[in-house]
Amino acid sequence: MLEAGRIQILDPGADRPLAELPTLQCVHCGRHFHLRPGSGRVRGYCARCNGPICGPGCAECVPAEQQIENLEAGRPLHFRPVRVAVQRFPLHTRG
Numbered sequence: 001m002l003e004a005g006r007i008q009i010l011d012p013g014a015d016r017p018l019a020e021l022p023t024l025q026c027v028h029c030g031r032h033f034h035l036r037p038g039s040g041r042v043r044g045y046c047a048r049c050n051g052p053i054c055g056p057g058c059a060e061c062v063p064a065e066q067q068i069e070n071l072e073a074g075r076p077l078h079f080r081p082v083r084v085a086v087q088r089f090p091l092h093t094r095g
Contacts, residue, residue, distance in 0.1 A: 007023055
């Protein structure tokens with residue numbers, strides 16, 4: 001899994017960072033969280049979005065962009081519209 005960024009833990013009196021750790025970004029809320037190197041463990045994974053999630057609070061699949069649209073439209077944050085596909089049939093003409 002590709003890291004989305006890095007976090008540095010600093011001590012104001014030190015001349016260098018105490019630690020620098022990789023982070024992943026949640027595909028649902030956009031939050032960055034610390035990845036434990038070598039553990040191979042992610043807090044969660046969304047197969048629909050194909051990416052990591054930050055924890056149980058983001059287990060319901062509502063991508064960050066949909067959450068922003070919900071806020072702008074005044075809908076509940078975890079609203080996910082139902083998408084329906086309708087097959088088009090050719091029109092028959094009388095000859």
